[in-house]
Amino acid sequence: MDTPVTFPLPPDLPQPVDDGAARHLTGMRLPELQLPCTDGSQVALNLLAGRTVIYIYPMTGRPGVALPEGWDAIPGARGCTPQSCAFRDHHGALRQHGTRVFGLSTQDSAYQREARERLHLPFELLSDQALQFGTALRLPGFVAGGMALHKRLTLVLEDACIVKVFYPVFPPDGNAQEVLGWLRTRA
Template sequence: MATTFGSLPADLPVPEDDGAADHLTGMSTPDIDLPATDGSTVNLARLPGRHVLYIYPMTGRPGRALPDGWNEIPGARGCTPQSCSFRDHYTELQALNTGVFGLSTQSTDYQQEARERLHLPFQLLSDEGLKLKSVLGLPTFEVDGAELYKRLTLVIDERKIVKVFYPVFPPDRSAEETVGWLHELVLRG
């Protein structure tokens, strides 16, 4: 049976909030260079203004099987729909003066294929060495011998994490939820 990365099975298990991201709000972004899909490097500690950093386990690739049991791991499935949701809300985020980056532990080469295939108007960042886990204590899980990030979304304003969405479910509504929160932030002024 072929896997359709852009759709979500109706019976996906819902991830529970295990408290693994409770400490992140208020933290400063670390001075770490991360490779981007355009060949540049991005340092979260040097980004001016407001940005959304959505962190995901891994995108699937046509012709390659997902890890065994992927759909049964709470929060694992849905990286492509999450990326597409940020693509589809990108103009709204720009109107809210908010930049966007996606981040996973996948290599830049792997991410470049996903960015092109999904027509993402923003860069994906690679953290193959789990640097952000070491510095920020980001939550991870293991599958098929690989350590991957659990799905979460950070709103960063002037190099401080001001909002954490964790767990993120359903992943295809991640951008909509983030945009809603940003609209309220702007209204509170």
Template sequence: MSAPELERLPEGLVAPVDDGACDHLPGWRLPALSLPATEGPPVDLSALPGLTVLYAYPRTGQPDQPLPTDWDLIPGARGCTPQSCAFRDHHAELQTAGTRVFGLSTQDTAYQAEAAGRLHLPFPLLSDAELRFAGALNLPTFEVDGMTLLRRVTLIIWDGVIQKVFYPIFPPDQNAAQVLAWLAESNPAPAVS
């Protein structure tokens, strides 16, 4: 698969359905776990002050490498590169809205670093290769070709607590715009009593 083919969504993809797998997440305090990052030291999302956007995705493809078996037939699997590119393209707006951005997948940091460099991502990708973060939050996953991959979900976090969950996400290239619209309409900081 060529790089341009990875950056666009093919016609006829099957949209994922809301199976309730993320209904438990709003209000959840993140676990204190450090995750390897493609730039800088490991990141403990629970310790970050203010607003954080974390988009979890199955895996980015690599140019000239085949996609996993029946990838386009798995609801919600295809579109990791377009989703990452959309967060890249909206990054300045997200920063203006006062938030930091991270991507999260189960690929190791070296695999993610290739994608981050090739796609010119201005934010780090975090590796949950051991599924510690996914397991602690009970994030939805699926299996393909012997890999355990995250289903696509985006979390809006304030001071380590999940305020908003986007799940399911389709089409993935619109997710960053959905996050920006929600931030513009909402006051994601919890009320102080």
């Protein structure tokens, strides 16, 4: 197995602001829908038992494929790969807190599978390509390069109910540590 690499963020990224678009999420139960997973299964979100972290990100880049024009100028867009790598690197500590992890984007499962393998992620990614999850929860989003994308946020669930929302998430590579800090206050 190759040594996982990290992806540093440029120092001058624009910081997203809290526009209030995620305030309604705390206390919501996840909808009765299934999302495709990188392991080929379908995950019934409303049946997730115990504690789950779902970090939601716009899109991961792919080597040799250009990101949408102006990507780095969109507050909160850049940093999906560093965020995923941080959740990878903190996965053991998250598991010690009895927490399951999923990443979620609007990319299809085949695209996500390549990223999962390339980045050596020890957890699965969920595809909201049809925007079912985003629509049901009224997630904040944006359009770039003709694609509908979710803004970056992280949900902590207990028995499929949202108990904590991290939004906006910045810097993205610090999100896993921020989630761990919050979980430690709940122990």
